[in-house]
Amino acid sequence: MTLAFNQVAIIGAGAMGRGIAQIAAQSGSQVWFFDTQTEAAQLARDAVFQVWETLMSKGRFDADTLTAYKSRIHMATTLQDLRSCELVIEAIVERLDTKKNLFIELENLLPETTVLVTNTSSLSVTAIAAALKRPAQFAGYHFFNPVPLMKVVEVIAGLKTSREVCERLTHYATQMGHAPVQAGDTPGFIVNHAGRGYGTEALRLVSEGVTDFATTDRILKDQVGFKLGPFELFDLTALDVSHPVMESIYNQYFQEPRYRPSVMTSQRLAGGVLGKKVGEGFYSYADGKAVLPPDHAVPNVKEFPPVWVSPRATRRIELLKLLKDLGATLETGASPSPQALTLVAPLGFDVTTVAVVERLDPARTVGIDMLFEDAATQRRVLATNPATRIDMRDAAHALFAKDGKAVSVVRDSGGFVTQRVVAHIVNIAADMCQQRVCTPKDLDLAVTLGLGYPLGPLALGDKLGPANILEVLFNLQTVYGDPRYRPSPWLRRRGAIGLSLLHTED
Ligand code: NAI
Numbered sequence: 001m002t003l004a005f006n007q008v009a010i011i012g013a014g015a016m017g018r019g020i021a022q023i024a025a026q027s028g029s030q031v032w033f034f035d036t037q038t039e040a041a042q043l044a045r046d047a048v049f050q051v052w053e054t055l056m057s058k059g060r061f062d063a064d065t066l067t068a069y070k071s072r073i074h075m076a077t078t079l080q081d082l083r084s085c086e087l088v089i090e091a092i093v094e095r096l097d098t099k100k101n102l103f104i105e106l107e108n109l110l111p112e113t114t115v116l117v118t119n120t121s122s123l124s125v126t127a128i129a130a131a132l133k134r135p136a137q138f139a140g141y142h143f144f145n146p147v148p149l150m151k152v153v154e155v156i157a158g159l160k161t162s163r164e165v166c167e168r169l170t171h172y173a174t175q176m177g178h179a180p181v182q183a184g185d186t187p188g189f190i191v192n193h194a195g196r197g198y199g200t201e202a203l204r205l206v207s208e209g210v211t212d213f214a215t216t217d218r219i220l221k222d223q224v225g226f227k228l229g230p231f232e233l234f235d236l237t238a239l240d241v242s243h244p245v246m247e248s249i250y251n252q253y254f255q256e257p258r259y260r261p262s263v264m265t266s267q268r269l270a271g272g273v274l275g276k277k278v279g280e281g282f283y284s285y286a287d288g289k290a291v292l293p294p295d296h297a298v299p300n301v302k303e304f305p306p307v308w309v310s311p312r313a314t315r316r317i318e319l320l321k322l323l324k325d326l327g328a329t330l331e332t333g334a335s336p337s338p339q340a341l342t343l344v345a346p347l348g349f350d351v352t353t354v355a356v357v358e359r360l361d362p363a364r365t366v367g368i369d370m371l372f373e374d375a376a377t378q379r380r381v382l383a384t385n386p387a388t389r390i391d392m393r394d395a396a397h398a399l400f401a402k403d404g405k406a407v408s409v410v411r412d413s414g415g416f417v418t419q420r421v422v423a424h425i426v427n428i429a430a431d432m433c434q435q436r437v438c439t440p441k442d443l444d445l446a447v448t449l450g451l452g453y454p455l456g457p458l459a460l461g462d463k464l465g466p467a468n469i470l471e472v473l474f475n476l477q478t479v480y481g482d483p484r485y486r487p488s489p490w491l492r493r494r495g496a497i498g499l500s501l502l503h504t505e506d
Pocket residue numbers: 011012013014015016017034035036037040090091092093094095098102119120121122142143144145
């Protein structure tokens with residue numbers, strides 16, 4: 001195998017530099033560490049050696065391989081020591097002026113053929129390259145932390161980056177065992193842009209009082225399969241990192257409403273309630289573990305009213321079968337009897353609007369989120385409206401909990417919890433395709449590997465039905481009158497044919 005780059009320099013021997021050095025050396029390259037703090041480079045080398053020792057003791061490779069890997073790590077004391085390097089990967093402090101100056105210096109010291117790349121996660125590749133004499137030789141190469149485990153790299157072409165340089169970097173990523181994706185030089189590139197939907201929409205619905213943060217986390221994990229709820233994620237990342245990213249992407253896109261951050265996190269940031277690292281975030285922490293508020297208890301209901309299901313309910317046949325399996329007495333009349341618990345299952349609309357439009361008694365009307373197939377979820381979510389009687393709410397809660405599945409009851413807002421968050425994620429992804437940030441295929445690949453979502457946003461949209469996602473968005477827009485929910489033209493066009501299809505001009 002011919003390596004795309006035999007001699008590789010890593011500048012900045014922090015968390016990222018170490019991880020990149022490890023996989024570069026494992027691929028067969030000779031790796032040179034440089035850091036302005038000499039001890040940082042030595043510590044980095046020791047840390048990488050330690051990782052390899054551990055992997056060897058676990059039987060991942062033998063002693064000869066360990067020796068070979070170690071022999072490929074070298075220390076540079078000056079930038080001149082890097083003259084033989086064909087690729088220089090910068091992973092220093094995230095400051096535009098510092099990065100620009102470093103690359104100007106490197107360009108003057110190193111041969112013309114050297115490829116220079118930045119691991120920046122938030123700065124413009126084009127802006128860093130602006131003062132360079134050879135911007136064609138410069139690109140973004142964005143890895144994720146921890147590098148050896150997060151197997152995706154964004155290859156970012158600045159305005160003047162040559163196609164050959166991107167192709168060579170792409171090839172080298174696969175030689176390091178990573179999946180390369182091509183990203184336009186746009187704010188957040190792919191992963192940090194696509195990730196905007198999850199947290200911001202969850203913040204919105206909690207700040208509107210739809211439900212609390214712990215219930216939101218439970219719902220999104222149990223209904224969609226996210227590994228971490230958005231508030232667990234905020235606590236882990238810490239708000240001093242994630243709130244500025246939210247603001248920065250929102251402002252870099254000139255206040256695009258889809259990325260609008262929340263006053264909730266700016267206030268918490270100001271108050272120092274940052275997350276797990278300070279022992280207090282959305283959750284409080286005891287001995288490093290989150291203290292979970294208890295899940296909603298199932299009410300004790302002795303006698304259940306008969307149940308009538310709206311003819312316009314989403315997945316109506318499935319819902320009727322579920323109710324039968326749960327032992328409910330079903331009404332089949334054109335309208336509910338005066339005793340009936342009345343069930344609606346809207347997409348995007350709030351329960352109140354549906355009750356009014358369908359001329360149902362709001363006091364007996366409860367909504368259920370049927371966007372996902374019931375069998376595919378671990379939790380059912382119901383919504384009351386302001387007029388729903390407590391006995392009707394409790395009857396619905398107890399009925400849907402009869403088979404032991406978890407149930408959450410949220411306030412009426414339109415779109416429950418999952419519909420809002422999922423539709424927002426899919427819409428942002430669709431708009432990224434519209435804006436040509438990347439291809440649909442790279443988008444889903446980058447998000448599953450970079451964010452650990454159970455499915456890429458476009459595949460998720462296809463699974464749930466693009467027409468259903470569109471309906472949620474159209475109706476949310478009606479309920480809220482907020483351009484935040486306007487469907488991307490790409491989503492509208494693809495609505496009929498599928499989002500992750502590859503063979504069209506889109
Ligand atoms: P870090 O703070 O762990 O390490 C940075 C290292 O760079 C330090 O050892 C420091 O001494 C050295 N350094 C600073 N200025 C230097 C200069 N002018 N010349 C040479 N060395 C210098 O930082 P970390 O987390 O490794 O991040 C580095 C870069 O990677 C940043 O641009 C960051 O945005 C980007 N990044 C970070 C991710 C993360 O999760 N930590 C993820 C993806 C990208």
